[in-house]
Each structure stands twice: as structure tokens, then as C-alpha cells.
Amino acid sequence: MKPPFPRTGCVYLVGAGPGDAELMTLRAVRLLRQADVVVYDNLVSKDVLDFVPPEAERIYAGKRRNEHTLRQEQINALLVKLAQEGKQVVRLKGGDPFIFGRGGEELQTLAAHGVAFEVVPGVTAASGVSSYAGIPLTHRDYAQSCLFVTGHLKDGTADLDWPSLVRLHQTVVIYMGLGGLPEICHQMMAHGADPALPIAVVQDGSLSTQRVVTGTLATMPERVKQAGLKSPCLTIIGEVVKLHDSLAWFTPAMAVTAT
Numbered sequence: 001m002k003p004p005f006p007r008t009g010c011v012y013l014v015g016a017g018p019g020d021a022e023l024m025t026l027r028a029v030r031l032l033r034q035a036d037v038v039v040y041d042n043l044v045s046k047d048v049l050d051f052v053p054p055e056a057e058r059i060y061a062g063k064r065r066n067e068h069t070l071r072q073e074q075i076n077a078l079l080v081k082l083a084q085e086g087k088q089v090v091r092l093k094g095g096d097p098f099i100f101g102r103g104g105e106e107l108q109t110l111a112a113h114g115v116a117f118e119v120v121p122g123v124t125a126a127s128g129v130s131s132y133a134g135i136p137l138t139h140r141d142y143a144q145s146c147l148f149v150t151g152h153l154k155d156g157t158a159d160l161d162w163p164s165l166v167r168l169h170q171t172v173v174i175y176m177g178l179g180g181l182p183e184i185c186h187q188m189m190a191h192g193a194d195p196a197l198p199i200a201v202v203q204d205g206s207l208s209t210q211r212v213v214t215g216t217l218a219t220m221p222e223r224v225k226q227a228g229l230k231s232p233c234l235t236i237i238g239e240v241v242k243l244h245d246s247l248a249w250f251t252p253a254m255a256v257t258a259t
């Protein structure tokens with residue numbers, strides 16, 4: 001069988017999905033099993049890391065909010081160095097590397113240094129987390145479009161395009177929106193959204209610790225505070241959230257552990 005790696009160093013930018021290891025692609029699993037080095041982020045679950053062979057080096061690159069273990073430039077330089085040493089490097093990121101994952105920035109550095117790379121897409125949180133919460137992002141009765149935005153507001157100030165968020169028949173998915181949730185709900189209502197618009201916040205989607213809290217734009221900041229939700233959380237706003245009550249299928253007891 002043809003070996004999966006070329007003999008020279010290469011960086012494989014791999015999406016690990018939202019947490020449940022069974023949501024990884026076959027290609028992701030194959031590359032992980034044969035890597036020399038795996039450089040992984042905070043959101044990569046333990047079950048996913050179980051696919052890394054014991055002889056492979058593991059480097060934690062961090063990136064919890066306000067706690068970057070390695071700065072982005074250091075990660076970029078590390079990837080270049082490892083590949084130039086002839087290693088097969090898996091750069092493992094939660095979800096999909098090209099969606100709020102800084103994957104493009106890392107590849108630009110690799111390209112500038114003439115380092116070979118490939119990209120393996122992953123199930124992004126919007127898709128994986130909404131599925132495990134029983135919330136279809138589109139539905140002919142409720143939403144004909146879906147918008148992915150980051151809720152990581154710079155210095156607490158709101159720099160989102162609010163009018164585009166309050167369109168009818170649209171689902172809005174907000175990554176990194178937990179801290180900014182009160183501001184997001186406030187701004188959407190200030191820009192004309194119905195205070196009764198349904199909203200869900202899902203913590204640890206697809207994992208045994210998954211929690212789903214639902215409410216409305218008006219009630220959600222207080223509900224989330226009372227529930228004590230912690231990152232990572234995905235926020236889903238729109239009429240489709242109503243479907244959670246009848247379509248929720250996943251219970252934490254169903255979470256599988258990789259073998």
C-alpha cells in the first residue's frame with residue numbers, strides 16, 4: 001500500500017470536529033495514527049487525542065480565551081521548524097480549521113516558507129453542535145439562510161453588523177459568544193429583533209458534558225448566568241430553536257468513548 005506521507009516534512013491541518021471522536025473523518029484518523037508530531041489546540045477532546053500513537057510527540061498550543069499558551073506567531077514558527085526537520089506534522093484544531101480557526105493564517109506562513117501542507121476539513125461546531133442539540137439550522141418553515149459569526153467582541157465593544165443579524169427567516173450561529181451574550185441580545189433587540197425570538201446556548205456539544213439552555217433574546221442572559229454555563233458554548237438564534245423540544249435526541253449517556 002502507498003504510504004500516506006511523502007518523505008519530506010509536511011504539515012497536515014486537520015479538523016477534529018466538535019468533540020465526539022466519532023465525528024472525525026477517516027483521513028483525520030489515519031493521519032493522526034501516523035504522525036511524528038501533533039500540535040493541538042485547547043478544544044481538541046481527550047477521546048480525539050487517544051488516536052495519537054504513544055511514540056508521537058504531542059505539543060499543546062493552547063488558545064483558551066485570555067490564556068494563549070503559545071502566541072500565534074510562535075505556533076506558526078514551530079510548524080515551519082518541525083516540517084523543515086522532515087517531520088510529518090498534524091496541526092489539529094477543534095471543528096473545522098477554516099472556520100474561526102486561524103487555519104488560513106498558519107497556512108500563509110507555511111506557504112511563505114515553502115513548506116508543503118494539506119488541509120483536512122472537520123465538522124464545524126455550527127453543524128456538529130446543532131445536530132447534537134436537535135436544532136436544524138435551516139428548515140423550510142423557519143429559516144432559509146444561516147449566518148455564522150464570531151461573538152468575540154473586541155474590548156467588549158460591539159463591532160458586529162447588527163442589521164444583518166436581525167433578518168427574518170434566518171438562523172444566526174455565534175461562535176465564542178458566551179462572554180458577549182448580554183451585549184449581543186441587547187443589540188439585536190435594539191436593532192429590531194423580537195424580544196421573544198428563541199435562542200439556545202449549547203455547552204460542550206456532542207460530549208458527555210453537553211448542556212442545552214433555551215430561552216428568548218429577552219430572557220437568555222439571565223438564564224445562562226443562572227445555569228453557570230462555561231466555554232465552549234455555541235449560541236443559536238432563530239425560530240429553528242423551537243424544534244429542540246421535539247427533536248433533541250442526544251443524551252450525555254449516549255456519548256461514546258474512543259477505543
Ligand SMILES: C[S@@+](CC[C@H](N)C(=O)[O-])C[C@H]1O[C@@H](n2cnc3c(N)ncnc32)[C@H](O)[C@@H]1O
Nearest residue numbers: 018095096101124125175176204205232233234
Ligand atoms: C476558536 S472557535 C473554533 C471553531 C472551530 N474551528 C469550529 O469549526 O468549530 C471556538 C468556538 O467554537 C465553538 N465550539 C467549538 N466546539 C464546541 C462544542 N463542542 N460545543 C459548543 N461550542 C463549541 C464555541 O463557540 C467556541 O468558543
